[in-house]
Structure formats: structure tokens, C-alpha cells
Amino acid sequence: MADLxxxxxxxxxxxxxxxxQLNLTINSGEMFVLLGGSGSGKTTLxxxxxxxxxxxxxxxVLAGQDITGLPPxxxxxxxxxxxxxxxxHMSVADNVGxxxxxQGMARADIASRVASLLxxxxxxxxxxxxxxxxxxxxxxxxxxARALAPRPRLLLLDEPLSALDRSLREQTxxxxxxxxxxxxxxxxxxxxxxxxxxAMATRIGLLHQGRLAQVGTPADIYERPASRYVAExxxxxxxxxxxxxxxxARATLDLDGIGPTQAxxxxxxxxxxxxxxxxxxxxLRIALSAATGVNTAPGTVVDSAYRGGxxxxxxxxxxxxxxxxxxxxxxxxGAGLLAPGSAVAVSWPPEACVLLAE
Amino acid sequence: MNRAAVLAPVxxxxxxxxxxxxxxxxxxxxxxxxxxxPPYTPLLQAPETSNYALLxxxxxxxxxxxxxxxxxxxxxxxxxxxxxPMALAIARAPDRWRSLLLLGVMLPFWTGFLLRITAWxxxxxxxxxxxxxxQAVGLPALxxxxxxxxxxxxxxxxxxxxxxxxxxxxxxxxxxxLEEAAADLGASPWTAFxxxxxxxxxxGIVAGLALVFIPAMGEYVIPELLGGPGAQTIGRALWxxxxxxxxxPMAATVANAxxxxxxxxxxxxxxxx
Numbered sequence: 001m002a003d004l005x006x007x008x009x010x011x012x013x014x015x016x017x018x019x020x021q022l023n024l025t026i027n028s029g030e031m032f033v034l035l036g037g038s039g040s041g042k043t044t045l046x047x048x049x050x051x052x053x054x055x056x057x058x059x060x061v062l063a064g065q066d067i068t069g070l071p072p073x074x075x076x077x078x079x080x081x082x083x084x085x086x087x088x089h090m091s092v093a094d095n096v097g098x099x100x101x102x103q104g105m106a107r108a109d110i111a112s113r114v115a116s117l118l119x120x121x122x123x124x125x126x127x128x129x130x131x132x133x134x135x136x137x138x139x140x141x142x143x144x145a146r147a148l149a150p151r152p153r154l155l156l157l158d159e160p161l162s163a164l165d166r167s168l169r170e171q172t173x174x175x176x177x178x179x180x181x182x183x184x185x186x187x188x189x190x191x192x193x194x195x196x197x198x199a200m201a202t203r204i205g206l207l208h209q210g211r212l213a214q215v216g217t218p219a220d221i222y223e224r225p226a227s228r229y230v231a232e233x234x235x236x237x238x239x240x241x242x243x244x245x246x247x248x249a250r251a252t253l254d255l256d257g258i259g260p261t262q263a264x265x266x267x268x269x270x271x272x273x274x275x276x277x278x279x280x281x282x283x284l285r286i287a288l289s290a291a292t293g294v295n296t297a298p299g300t301v302v303d304s305a306y307r308g309g310x311x312x313x314x315x316x317x318x319x320x321x322x323x324x325x326x327x328x329x330x331x332x333x334g335a336g337l338l339a340p341g342s343a344v345a346v347s348w349p350p351e352a353c354v355l356l357a358e
Numbered sequence: 359m360n361r362a363a364v365l366a367p368v369x370x371x372x373x374x375x376x377x378x379x380x381x382x383x384x385x386x387x388x389x390x391x392x393x394x395x396p397p398y399t400p401l402l403q404a405p406e407t408s409n410y411a412l413l414x415x416x417x418x419x420x421x422x423x424x425x426x427x428x429x430x431x432x433x434x435x436x437x438x439x440x441x442x443p444m445a446l447a448i449a450r451a452p453d454r455w456r457s458l459l460l461l462g463v464m465l466p467f468w469t470g471f472l473l474r475i476t477a478w479x480x481x482x483x484x485x486x487x488x489x490x491x492x493q494a495v496g497l498p499a500l501x502x503x504x505x506x507x508x509x510x511x512x513x514x515x516x517x518x519x520x521x522x523x524x525x526x527x528x529x530x531x532x533x534x535x536l537e538e539a540a541a542d543l544g545a546s547p548w549t550a551f552x553x554x555x556x557x558x559x560x561x562g563i564v565a566g567l568a569l570v571f572i573p574a575m576g577e578y579v580i581p582e583l584l585g586g587p588g589a590q591t592i593g594r595a596l597w598x599x600x601x602x603x604x605x606x607p608m609a610a611t612v613a614n615a616x617x618x619x620x621x622x623x624x625x626x627x628x629x630x631x
Contacts, residue, residue, distance in 0.1 A: 079539070079542045085535035085539035146543065
């Protein structure tokens with residue numbers, strides 16, 4: 001069920017275009033993540049949804065109601081701000097109750113709603129404290145409770161985890177997902193961190209230069225990036241130019257600096273057309289034997305780095321290309337470092353080839 | 359050691375130009391007026407409290423204090439009502455405008471205080487610019503100069519920057535995200551101002567009120583130049599004791615009473631915080 005529809009949304013700052021005729025549909029109850037680098041337009045889109053920016057053109061329709069022209073205080077949309085923006089002169093309970101007081105809710109009802117929200121974010125015993133006396137993670141949870149209190153149709157979260165320590169981040173991420181599940185509210189979360197997006201989203205919208213480069217489930221975006229930009233943004237290394245050798249359902253390709261390769265998917269163009277291929281480092285296998293076969297290439301190790309969960313090898317193939325191979329460290333494998341200059345063979349299954357249209 | 363060396367000039371200054379005069383004025387208030395040079399009995403010889411008795415017995419001084427309270431109170435309120443929107447507008451103005459607007463607030467300080475107050479006589483007198491303007495559009499002329507109203511105008515005008523600057527200092531540090539958060543949670547612009555911006559600017563309001571009210575209480579020049587002859591403020595009473603009556607001990611008593619009246623509430627406020 002479509003909850004939010006954005007149609008032809010354009011935001012210009014003078015000559016600069018922050019959002020370019022953006023179309024997007026978000027379903028009810030989704031955890032939709034807007035992902036993008038700085039200047040991609042993700043914050044502009046969030047602010048336009050919240051009503052803090054008037055779009056130059058386009059429409060925003062929420063639950064069937066056109067809210068494009070409504071000021072922030074008339075929208076059934078609430079935001080958790082990146083800086084949290086908690087009111088420093090109010091207690092935690094008064095912060096959470098702020099939106100309820102604006103709705104004119106009876107005092108007793110406010111008290112019980114605030115209490116249940118503080119239970120939801122596990123901050124009941126902090127109700128009387130001022131925001132200054134809270135840790136970063138606690139402030140984040142107050143901001144969440146405050147934004148959820150007026151039962152918004154849509155909750156916007158601006159980089160909710162960016163101000164937190166790494167150790168707190170995972171915990172808060174779980175917390176956000178749990179709250180989203182329990183309340184069933186539609187969440188739109190903005191982040192620049194692709195790991196965060198993959199771990200949290202039901203769907204991801206990857207923004208680039210004010211346009212959506214791709215919208216899809218985390219697996220869609222990661223496994224089947226629509227373009228070279230998406231593949232690179234999602235952390236793909238080993239992007240090589242290639243030529244289609246035989247088109248069809250299971251295309252064969254000529255990879256520059258490697259040679260013929262069997263792919264598992266359909267080539268985006270006819271035989272002879274150029275494309276790029278991403279070989280994900282964690283899908284590559286490395287062997288010390290001079291193995292031969294389909295999708296196997298000999299080479300020498302340039303360097304080898306221990307990364308905790310994996311060992312990353314840079315391998316120069318005899319064909320000229322350099323590949324990053326990320327080898328998982330299973331039980332008892334040890335550091336698994338390879339001496340530079342070791343002769344190895346790198347192999348990959350056809351499914352590891354991600355074909356990227358030009 | 360270094361710290362003491364740096365602070366020594368400060369302490370010396372405070373001792374010589376604050377503490378010592380206060381002690382002298384305090385001592386003076388317990389002596390009596392005599393003809394001669396200096397026109398008072400030697401300090402701390404046979405101290406008398408007759409001056410303080412007169413202060414409470416003669417209704418003149420109490421009335422002068424009440425008059426000052428009214429002038430300072432009303433003018434401070436005007437300063438707040440005019441100064442707050444100005445400070446907020448400057449704080450919200452785009453960066454490139456802000457320093458220009460602040461300069462505009464402080465520009466009057468570049469000219470003499472007396473000159474600026476005298477200029478108001480030209481505006482307010484019976485044939486002044488304001489009345490000429492009123493008559494030009496067919497309205498009756500108003501009696502403006504030498505009224506209480508003229509005093510309020512003068513004090514408000516003279517002390518407005520002292521209200522705007524601390525308010526601006528406070529308001530310019532406000533986090534715009536807080537006002538956005540209030541709007542986001544359903545607060546109209548007015549409600550956002552009332553529930554977030556205004557309460558967070560209270561320290562600036564308190565500073566502005568103190569900076570305007572305290573000097574306005576002792577103000578002498580503005581009541582003298584713009585106020586009516588009957589407008590006996592505490593500042594004028596003090597001046598008359600000192601220069602007209604040559605009663606230095608009584609002038610010192612009035613000064614001490616004013617100092618205590620202003621200081622005690624502040625000390626009490628401090629103690630409560």
C-alpha cells in the first residue's frame with residue numbers, strides 16, 4: 001500500500017539543482033533508507049518531506065493527502081534531527097510530551113502516553129532529567145520518543161546514528177528496528193553509510209546528484225547494482241572494463257587484463273559492446289596451486305593485509321589487472337597472510353560477475 | 359604567582375576607584391553639613407544618623423525614589439518591548455547583514471550623550487519637528503517636552519542598545535534546529551517562539567533589564583533636560599543636595615540609599631540561584 005508518493009519533486013537553490021524531478025513511492029510500514037554521499041540531495045529530500053523546504057516543483061502526497069504546501073506544523077510528519085534538537089530547558093518527559101501538548105491532548109492522557117513512550121525507548125527512570133544530563137545514545141532515544149509521540153504518519157530520521165560511538169551504533173540500530181516494528185510507523189531514514197543502509201532498510205533509495213540512481217531491496221542494490229556508480233558506492237572494488245563476447249542469458253565476456261569470463265547473467269548489450277564488470281572481493285577465491293579452469297586466472301601476490309574477519313590480498317594477474325581478494329578467516333585458519341611475490345590462482349564463480357551497463 | 363601578578367592591577371583599580379569611594383561616601387553620609395571647606399564635619403568623628411532619619415521622615419525622598427522607579431521601570435519595559443524584536447531580527451538576519459545592523463545599533467555611541475538628548479528637545483518641543491509634522495497633516499499639536507512621556511522617550515532611546523546587545527548575544531547563539539523541531543512537532547511560529555525561543559533567551563532578558571534599569575534609576579541628565587520641573591527623580595534630588603544645597607552628607611546618604619536599593623535585590627536574587 002502506497003503511503004507516500006513523491007512526484008516530479010524539484011528543488012533548486014538559484015542555479016544549483018538539489019533535487020531533479022524525483023519520483024518515489026514509499027509503502028506503509030516501510031523502513032526506507034535514503035542513501036547518498038554529501039551533496040546527493042538526501043538531506044534536501046528529507047527537509048522537503050518535513051516541510052522545511054518548499055520545492056520548486058512537484059508534489060508530495062501522504063496517505064492520499066497533498067501536503068506539498070503545508071508548513072511543518074500542519075504535517076502529520078515528525079523528524080528526529082541529526083543534532084537531536086532536544087529542548088534544553090525541558091525535562092525528558094516534557095520534551096516527549098511537547099507534540100502532544102500542541103495537539104491539545106488532556107493532561108492525564110499526555111502523562112500516560114509519555115510514560116508508554118519512555119517505556120518503549122527504555123528511559124522511564126530518566127523522565128525528570130534534563131537533556132544535558134543524558135548520554136548521546138539516551139538523547140537519541142528521547143528524540144525518537146518525542147517524534148513518535150504525536151503518532152506521525154511518517155517519521156523522518158536524519159543520520160540517526162552518525163553522532164554515536166561505534167559500540168552504541170549497533171545497539172541503537174537494533175533499537176530503531178524494534179521500535180519501528182512495534183509501532184508500525186513508516187520510517188524514512190537518511191544516511192551516508194552503506195553498511196547501515198544494508199542492515200536496516202526494507203528498501204534503499206540511492207541518491208546521486210539529485211536523482212535516484214536506484215531503488216530496491218538491500219540485496220537488489222548490493223547484488224544487482226543498476227550502474228557503475230551504484231556498484232562503487234556500495235563498496236564494490238575490482239570494477240573492470242570489459243567487452244561482450246557472446247550475448248544471451250549466460251553471457252561470456254572479455255575482461256580487460258584478465259581474459260574470457262563466463263557470467264551468470266544476461267549481457268546488457270550485443271556482442272562487441274563495452275561494459276564494466278564488478279568482481280566482489282569476497283566472492284573471489286585464492287589458491288596457491290597453479291589451478292586452471294573456467295574463470296581462473298594466475299597471478300602474484302602484491303601485498304596481503306590482516307583485517308580481523310578477513311585477509312585482504314592484492315593480486316596482480318598475469319594478464320595485467322590487479323584484483324582485491326578478500327578471504328574469510330574461518331575456524332583456525334590463522335592470519336593466512338601470503339608473502340608478496342607468491343604465485344597464486346584467483347578464481348570466481350559465474351555468479352560473482354556483476355554486469356554494469358555503461 | 360603569575361596569576362597574582364596579573365590580577366594585582368585589577369585589584370588595585372577596584373580598591374582605588376570602587377571600594378575607597380564607596381567607603382568615603384558611606385562615611386560622608388554619617389557626618390553633618392557645615393558651612394566651610396570642606397562643607398562637612400570631619401569624617402567618622404561623632405557619626406550621626408540624622409541624614410538617614412531625614413531620608414525616611416521627609417516624603418520628598420521617598421517620592422523621588424518612586425518617581426525614579428516609575429521612569430526606570432516604564433522605560434525598561436519599553437526597551438524590552440522594542441529591543442527584543444530588534445535583537446531577534448538581527449540574530450535571524452543573513453550573515454552579511456548582521457554586522458551592519460549591529461553597527462546601526464551602536465552607531466549613536468559615536469556621538470556625545472548630551473548632544474543626542476538635546477536633539478530630542480528639538481524634536482519634542484512645541485514648535486518641534488514632531489508637532490510641525492502633526493500640524494502639517496491637520497492634527498492638533500501636543501505638549502510633549504517637559505512631560506513624563508518625554509522622559510520615557512529619552513531613557514528608552516538612550517538605553518535601548520544596552521537591552522539589544524545582551525539579547526542579541528543570547529539569541530544569536532540559539533540553535534535554529536530547536537525552532538524547527540518545535541514546528542515539526544506541531545507548534546505554530548508563535549507557539550514555537552513562546553515555548554522555545556523565549557524561555558531560552560531569559561538570561562539575555564535578565565541581563566538587558568539589569569543593564570537598562572540600574573543606570574536609569576540614577577539617571578539625572580534626561581529628567582533634567584526632558585522632564586517637567588515637578589519630575590523630581592532620585593538623580594535630580596541627589597544633584598540638588600550636592601550642588602544647590604551644598605549638603606554633601608545628605609547627597610551621600612541619598613547615593614547610599616540608591617546603591618543599597620539596587621544592590622540588595624540583586625544579592626538576594628544571587629543567593630536564591
